[in-house]
Structure formats: C-alpha cells, structure tokens
Amino acid sequence: MRRRRLRAALSTAALATAALAVLPAAVPPAAAAPPTTAPALRAAVPSSRPAAARDWSTAVVDSTMARYTPQTIGGWSYPVGLYLYGQYLVYRRTHDPRLLSYIKAYVDRFVSADGGIGQSFDSLDSMQAGRLLVILHHETGQDRYRKAAQKIRDRLNTYPRTSDGGFWHADTSSRAHQLWADGAYMVNPFLVEYGQEFHDGAYTNGEAARQLYVYGHHLQVASGLLRHAYDESRSASWADPATGLAPEHWCRAVGWYAMATVNVLDAIPANQQYRPQLLNIFRTLASALEKYQDPASGRWFQVIDKGDRPDNWTETSCSSMFAYALDRGAQQGYLDGHFRSVARRGYQGVLARLSLGTDGRTALSDISVGTNVGDYAYYAARPRAVNDFHGLGAFLIMNEQLREDGGMS
Numbered sequence: 001m002r003r004r005r006l007r008a009a010l011s012t013a014a015l016a017t018a019a020l021a022v023l024p025a026a027v028p029p030a031a032a033a034p035p036t037t038a039p040a041l042r043a044a045v046p047s048s049r050p051a052a053a054r055d056w057s058t059a060v061v062d063s064t065m066a067r068y069t070p071q072t073i074g075g076w077s078y079p080v081g082l083y084l085y086g087q088y089l090v091y092r093r094t095h096d097p098r099l100l101s102y103i104k105a106y107v108d109r110f111v112s113a114d115g116g117i118g119q120s121f122d123s124l125d126s127m128q129a130g131r132l133l134v135i136l137h138h139e140t141g142q143d144r145y146r147k148a149a150q151k152i153r154d155r156l157n158t159y160p161r162t163s164d165g166g167f168w169h170a171d172t173s174s175r176a177h178q179l180w181a182d183g184a185y186m187v188n189p190f191l192v193e194y195g196q197e198f199h200d201g202a203y204t205n206g207e208a209a210r211q212l213y214v215y216g217h218h219l220q221v222a223s224g225l226l227r228h229a230y231d232e233s234r235s236a237s238w239a240d241p242a243t244g245l246a247p248e249h250w251c252r253a254v255g256w257y258a259m260a261t262v263n264v265l266d267a268i269p270a271n272q273q274y275r276p277q278l279l280n281i282f283r284t285l286a287s288a289l290e291k292y293q294d295p296a297s298g299r300w301f302q303v304i305d306k307g308d309r310p311d312n313w314t315e316t317s318c319s320s321m322f323a324y325a326l327d328r329g330a331q332q333g334y335l336d337g338h339f340r341s342v343a344r345r346g347y348q349g350v351l352a353r354l355s356l357g358t359d360g361r362t363a364l365s366d367i368s369v370g371t372n373v374g375d376y377a378y379y380a381a382r383p384r385a386v387n388d389f390h391g392l393g394a395f396l397i398m399n400e401q402l403r404e405d406g407g408m409s
Contacts, residue, residue: 056354056362057090057399060392061099063361067387070105076119078186079370079389080106081129086396088135093400100139107132107145115147121155123170124186134193149194156187156207162232166214169229177233180373181226184215185256192267208264209274215257216281218244224288225249225304226257229373238373246373249304252390255321258285259397262328279334282325286335289322290342298349302368303379311380316353316366320394323347324401347402350395367391 064073064083074080084103091099111117111133121127130152137145160168162177167187169180188208195204219226228246231239238246261282268275292304299314300322301307307314323346329335330343353365367388371379385391 056351057086057396057403058094058096059356060354060362060364060396060399061087061090064387064392065098065102066361070102071109073106074389076110076126076129078125078128079393081132082393083389083396084129084393085131085135086393086400088132089400090396093403103132104136104140107136111144111148113144115144117148117151119151121152121159122172123175124167124180124183125170127152127155127190128186130190131193134190134197138197146198149198152187152190153194153200153204156191162214164214164217165210166218167211178229178231178236179215179218180229181215181219181253181257182228183256184212185260188212188260189263192264196267205264205268205272209268209272209278212257212261212264213274213277213281216261216278219257220281220284221245223249223305224284225292226254226285228253236373238375247375248379250371250373250379251300251302251304251315251318252321252368252371254285254289254304255318255325255394258282258289258325259321262325262332262334265334266328266332282329282334286326286329286339286342289326290339293322293342293345294349297352298345298347299353300346302382303376306376309376309380313380313384314349314366315368315384316350316364317368317388317391317394319346319350320391320398323350324394324398327398328401343402347398350398354395363387364391364395 064087068074084106087099088103090096091103107129110119119126130149133145133149133152136142137149156167160171160176162168162179166179167183169175169178169183188211191204191208191211192201195201215230216226218230219228221227226249228248228250229236229238230246231244233239234241234244240247261278265275265278265282289300289304292307293300294307294314297314299316299319301312302315302318303309303312306312323343326335326339326346327343330337330339355363355365357363363386365384365386367385367390368379368382369385369388370390371382
C-alpha cells in the first residue's frame with residue numbers, strides 16, 4: 001500500500017514510495033575500519049578527475065557499499081546517519097532497492113522487533129540517525145521504527161536546556177549549558193520529519209523553529225557568520241568571559257546550522273512564530289558566506305573568515321553543506337536567486353575534490369575529521385580525511401539538490 005508522503009523537509013525531490021525489497025547482502029565484507037578512524041583514509045587521492053556526465057551520487061554510494069557492509073560501516077552515530085540519509089536521497093531518485101535494503105540492515109542492528117533501541121539519547125549527536133527510523137517507518141510501515149523514534153521524542157521532554165530553552169549539546173558535565181551550531185542539525189530535521197510522519201507537528205515544528213532561533217540568536221555575530229559554540233555558564237576554556245562565545249567560525253559547524261535551517265523552513269507553516277527570524281538569520285548568513293567564498297576554488301575555508309592565512313585550507317564537507325543550503329534557499333525563495341550561482345561555484349569546487357581510483361571507486365578528499373571546539377590553530381591542524389562520512393553524506397545531499405536544480409549544466 002502506498003503510504004503518505006513525508007514533507008519536503010525529508011529531501012529536495014518528490015517522494016515515490018516503494019515496498020522494501022528483501023535482498024541478499026549487497027556487498028562483500030569490508031576489511032577496513034570505519035572512515036573516521038582508518039589511517040588509509042588519509043592516503044593520497046588518485047589524480048583522475050570526474051567528468052560532469054557521470055552520476056556521482058550512485059558512484060559514491062556504490063563505492064561505499066563495496067567498502068562496507070551494513071554490519072561493518074560503524075556503530076550508531078551521526079556521521080553514519082548523515083551518510084545513510086544521503087544514500088536514501090539517492091534511493092528516492094533511482095529506486096534502486098539495494099540502497100534501502102542496506103539502510104534497513106544497518107538500522108536493524110540497533111532496533112529490536114518490539115521497537116527497543118539501546119541508546120540513552122543523552123546527546124544531540126546521538127539523535128541524528130533517528131531520521132533513519134522515520135524513513136524506515138514511512139517505507140515499511142513497521143511499528144517498531146515508530147517506537148524507537150518515539151524514544152528520541154520522549155527524551156526531549158526531560159532533556160536539559162539553557163535558560164532560554166536551547167537544548168544543551170550533551171547531558172554531560174563537559175557540555176553543560178553549551179549550544180554548538182552542530183547540534184542544530186542533529187535534532188531539528190529529525191523533529192520536523194517525526195512530526196510529519198506521526199502527526200505531532202504542533203509540537204515538533206514549533207520546537208525545531210524555536211531551537212534554531214535560540215541557537216542563531218546566540219551564535220550569529222555582526223559579520224553574519226556563526227561562532228562554533230556558546231556557553232551560557234562562561235565556564236568552558238574556550239568561552240569568552242563576556243559573551244560566552246567560542247573564538248572561531250568553524251566551517252562545518254556553520255554548515256550544520258545552514259542545512260538545518262533550510263530543512264526546517266521547508267517544513268514549518270508560513271505563519272509559524274519564528275519563521276521571520278529564521279529567514280533573517282539565514283539571509284544574513286548567506287551574504288556572509290558569499291563574501292568569504294574562496295574565489296579561486298569556490299570552496300570555503302576550515303576557519304571561514306581567515307582564508308588569507310597560509311595554514312588554512314578549503315574543506316569539502318562544509319563546502320557541500322553551503323552549496324546545498326544556498327541552492328535550496330534560492331530555489332525555495334528564502335534567498336535571492338543569485339545565490340544559485342554562488343552555490344554552483346561551491347558545487348564545482350567540491351567536484352574538484354572527487355576522483356576515481358584505478359579500482360573504479362570514488363575518493364572524496366580534504367574532509368575535516370570530527371572536531372571539538374577550539375582555537376584557530378586547533379582547527380587548522382585537524383587531519384584531512386578521504387571518504388570520511390561527514391563529507392560523503394554532505395556530498396550526496398548537495399549532489400541530489402544540485403542535480404535537481406540543474407547544477408550539472
């Protein structure tokens with residue numbers, strides 16, 4: 001039976017629902033460790049560059065499924081969740097049942113037949129892969145995925161907040177009272193998708209919009225960019241004693257916020273209380289991103305506003321995130337139409353970091369590994385990985401949007 005459609009926040013394309021195909025294992029066992037830890041991921045990238053006519057989404061997905069089975073791709077985590085969400089977008093376009101079967105096999109490692117899931121959800125990071133639960137409920141109708149997703153929804157009832165309602169980055173002493181821009185993406189797209197699938201939008205739409213507003217209110221500065229984090233208690237080593245803000249504009253943190261804003265704007269009604277404020281935050285951010293885009297490569301720097309420093313470098317995952325958010329924002333009318341050209345420059349810049357090896361598999365380079373809050377030297381010195389899931393997931397989200405919006409032309 002065809003199930004009702006998820007709101008446009010689930011992806012940039014129209015949903016064509018499909019029955020889940022029961023397939024044998026799609027790929028052989030992989031010998032490597034997950035991308036966030038494998039030393040080989042930082043090996044040199046082959047020099048062969050992609051041609052524009054190839055379907056790079058399917059190439060990346062096929063390459064990743066050849067490297068990892070659903071059992072070896074990694075644990076329950078936001079980088080794997082991000083990548084598999086991107087894979088789902090490719091499934092939505094291609095209807096290749098292997099892609100959905102792979103996602104289901106991964107999720108079923110963690111969700112029991114009765115809907116149990118062995119996660120405490122004491123951090124926003126742990127909630128991001130919950131989007132896959134909503135997807136699988138939508139695609140299969142199996143109630144266990146609803147029960148597992150509801151555990152995240154219910155956890156938010158008691159999850160700690162700042163005095164103005166912002167979710168802490170994690171319910172731990174080391175993250176107490178802190179808002180990280182990263183966290184905006186970890187929970188808010190899940191919220192609006194959960195609300196649409198399970199008829200809980202009266203809460204989820206308002207909560208997601210409120211969270212983005214609170215985060216943006218604290219993190220956005222006069223330049224239009226967002227700082228990486230804010231500490232209401234001013235006790236973190238990185239926090240400015242007067243403002244509570246982190247010292248730098250780390251690109252992927254800002255990218256998470258930009259993508260989350262687009263997802264939420266796509267979902268919430270036109271009369272939602274915080275919609276005007278979110279549009280203002282997003283438009284101000286977009287202008288700043290245009291200003292700081294590297295004119296030579298079209299990408300954005302690891303520390304966005306310090307591209308003139310010789311040890312700074314253009315980072316692939318955030319460049320994909322910004323290209324997606326700017327293009328989608330222009331397509332939806334949230335931004336002026338000229339931001340499509342800004343997005344396409346970023347898109348071409350990311351494609352320049354994509355290559356094919358002699359084995360026919362893709363390699364995406366210059367992806368920052370997972371990162372805490374720090375100073376400029378810390379960000380600039382972060383290892384640059386190849387095929388890290390942060391970059392692969394962001395690439396797929398961007399590529400599906402830019403293909404949809406004519407970015408291949």
